[in-house]
Amino acid sequence: MLINFLKNYFLVSSDQPLGREEKTFQQSALRILLALTVCIFFISEIHSLFIPGELSFLSINSVYLCLLIGLLYFSKKYAKVTAVLFLLTLVTTSFLLLTLSDEFHAEKYALVSLYSLPLITRLLFSFRACLVAMAINVYPFFLMTSDSLNVGQSDLAPSFYFQLLTFVTLNIGLPLAVSRIIQTLESNASHMKVLYRKLNDNYAMYEEFFENTGTPSLLCDQRGKILKANQLARDLISDSKRKYLPDSTITDWLSPLGDTGRFFWQSNVAECTLKQKTNIHIEIRRAALTQHGHYVLHLQNTTQLRAIQQELESTQQTNSRLAHFDLLTLLPNHRHFCHQVNQRIDEQDSHLTGAMFIIRISHFKLLNKQYGKDSANKVILNFSKMLQKRLSEQAIIGRLRGVKFSCFVPLGQTYLIQKKLSTLIHSILPSQITVDGSRLNMDYHVGIAYYHTDGKTAEELLEHCEMALEYSTSIDRFSYYNHNLENKLIEEHKLGLKLSTAIKNKEISIWLQPQVTPNGQICSFEALARWQSNGKFIPPTSFIKIAEDLGLLPLLAENLVRELVVTLSQWQKEHIHTPIAFNLAGQELMNDGFFALLMTLIADNPWLTNMLELEITETSSVMTHPLIHKRLRSLSQYGYSIAIDDFGTGQASLGQLVDIPADILKIDRRFISPLPGDQRHIDIVKSTIQLAESLNMKVIAEGIETKEQANLLAALGCHTLQGYYFAKPSPLSDWTAKDNAKAKELRMVY
Known part of the structure; x- marks a missing residue:
């Protein structure tokens, strides 16, 4: 306790680097010198008490003792002033002893004190002050040596040289040596100060770097004791109640995953969880400090990463299912189905026989529209389940797309006969399916190809099944592939390319x-499309269907309508008021651009209402579409005459009369050709004419080839007649040649 007090009092701040604070050193030296001087005077004071007759010395000694104690007391606050007063006291006392006292020892003590003055001055002040003290001491040296010079020559040398040696040693040598030591210490202290500042800056930089690495980091020893942690690490692994990490261990905060041992932090990479929150996953990456034997541990919160990895694995599994199976029915998709069939073919010997067939559910779009998507999906799902149930385990079933299902069935030689195979396929197709308690009738189209005969691989067999499926009809729903069918498709493809051009x-x-009218006068025309390629006329039934399949009908109809309007404009100027009927298949009216063209033409040419008639082919499946009915009503309101072509052969003949605002009814040639010999057909035609009259509609009979047919239809009340008996179709140019000369006759002689 006492030693610590004395140490702190006399050394002041001994833990401070030397030279960092000059005042500290001077204050410490001053206190030591004052304390020693006080001790000397205190001992002298006690000694004087026991010597009789020393009262005057005791009083002077007491004064000095009090003065020194006072200086020692004030040295804490007024170090400079105290030091100056101490030196003045020392100089004054020495000079008084030197000049007033006759005692040899007093002079000796005075000289020692004066000669020590430069050393004390250097300790308390600067080197310049030390030099000043050295210069002042020349006077006492001169004073002492002058007495020696007055002595005889025999005593000069020893006394003078002793004085000189004492003066040089105490007044010059020691102060200079101490000054050199102090200068060296100050220089070293300055250098140490610079090094300390650099070290401190580096420490601050490394501290900042450690704190701001952007990664939660820990510094720990080999036993896992945490020595330092940055803020990110503290926020990551400690809760709000316990933020202090140093002096704790890693195992206080983290629990390893898997078999990583007790010292899991010594591994290069370790997976852990927080002890407080086991759902938080932490990854530890170690960096060893070889010179210090410590570890820098970089932490990473991998909770979200693990969640993403799990989601990715789930997604990969889903993608695998998407890549190989249909999600609704869980049947193999096109690619995986082909893979399974090819694998079966490769595994079997060369005597394997089988059949590939594609089943397409008919009219599924109407089913989807009527019952909704969810119910339609149930139909597909139930159909696939029933198909799997009825087929043998050797069969391979897949869903291609939409409502197409593919099947590969190994067969015996017996079933290679088409009739037996059709019976087999028909037996496995459910005629009805129950959906939400309702029983739905099912209808199919099937394309069939034989393995070996029609193809060697699954891809080739499927392609040929698709070809066969294209030629299945409502009458013959089972279509078998043959090479002639493929050649026909190729020819149709080539023809389609030519038609597009x-x-x-x-x-x-x-x-x-x-x-014509019953009396033979031309009252109107029907416009027919004709195409001549390589010198041959292509039948309209062929190229119109190809144009419909390729979606070319709107463009074809636009070209023909524009040409007709040009001709009709010329006839309007020539007062040839003979209307022309133009046939539409339905696809054209579904096209927004063509519908807008019809509306624009009649808006710009109001006279077209009496000159251009629109014939709607009732056999087209799109004629039942609500949009067709809506647009036909709009065209009728604008003034177009609407005719129902091929009446009696279409989708819903009587229903069309309600939905379509028609003005004209055309009786199809299939009802005309048996006349007049077939009474049943006579009754049908008669009832049709009566129905049209009751609805205030005109009737046109087409396909008339004999005079008997013409006379019978006229007698039944048919308004207009058309057929080869009256005239065959001829090019439009025949009627417009020579300034529309033929069109002006408007009469056909027969």
């Missing part, structure tokens, strides 16, 4: 077939 180049021409 012909339509774009406007090479499809218009022919007109007259429509």
